Amino acid sequence: MEANSERHDKLNLLALYLKNLPDHIPLVPASATAYGFDFYVADDEDVSEMGEIGALNREFEIRLGQRNNGPIIFKERGAGLEGVVDVLNSYLEKHKHSNEVVLLHKWLDDPITAAEHAYMSAKVSVLSG
DSSP: OOHHHHHHHHHHHHHHHHHHHOOSSOOOOOOOOSSSSGOOOOOOOHHHHHHHHHHHHHHHHHOOOTTTTTTTTOOOOOOOHTHHHHHHHHHHHHTTTTTTTTHHHHHHHHHHHHHHHHHHHTOOOGOOO
């Protein structure tokens, strides 16, 4: 029960952060987004090769980048990025008993860290976004 509550809290925090990202990050309409999480559909070939979590992990790496050298840097804000919350929520619920779910938890934590970094870099609080 506690894990579900923590996940729910993190998803809500991520949604709040992404909806209020600082203005220095360009606002991009859904029709022009590079992220496209607002209408995410897994690639059938990737799913057959890597499974659903592996395919999503690959898409996160492609669309968001890797955080090997520091936090993810958001290139844009808007619905295309905000949709990552619904994608994560759906996959975390569907695969909550999978051993691979740890990858999804990483992808929940990484955008939160990236958003916090964006706020600190802009010297604004999430509430002033």
